[in-house]
Amino acid sequence: MGVMRPDLAMRNIIPVVMAGVLGIYGLIVAVIVQGLIDPPNGNAPKYGSNTDFAHLAAGLCCGLSGLAAGMAIGEVGEVGDAGVCVVGQHEKLFVNMILIFAEALGLYGLIVALILLKKSDCPSE
Secondary structure (H helix, E strand, O other): OOOOOHHHOOHHHHHHHHHHHHHHHHHHHHHHHHHHOOOOEOOEOOOOHHHHHHHHHHHHHHHHHHHHHHHHHHHHHOOOHHHHHHHHHOOOOOHHHHHHHHHHHHHHHHHHHHHHHHHHOOOOO
16 A cells, blocks of 8 residues: 555554554553552551552553553554555545544543542542
8 A cells, every 4th residue: 555655654554653652551550650659668558458459440440441442443443454445545434533532542541540540649547
């Protein structure tokens, strides 16, 4: 497709870039969780069950939403050779809009994970 229509070569790279962004969302959550974990000092444990379950929930939320968004991007964006040929022949297909909605699913998971991490910062009574 890149030889016959070079203008579509960059357009067909979009799903690969969007899948990479989903991995960056997971990296953001992992770095924030790692930064919130304090080493224990003395006999006072700072990492209680409230905090660890909030961190687990944040990681699962971002990970599972990223998994679902990645599956959607993989199914829609990379249909195979037939899908690339169809995009080359009919430019009015709204594949990019569906890819944006799939990326929004991963972004929603990141937002919920950040909210969970913010709530885990609060001291429990």
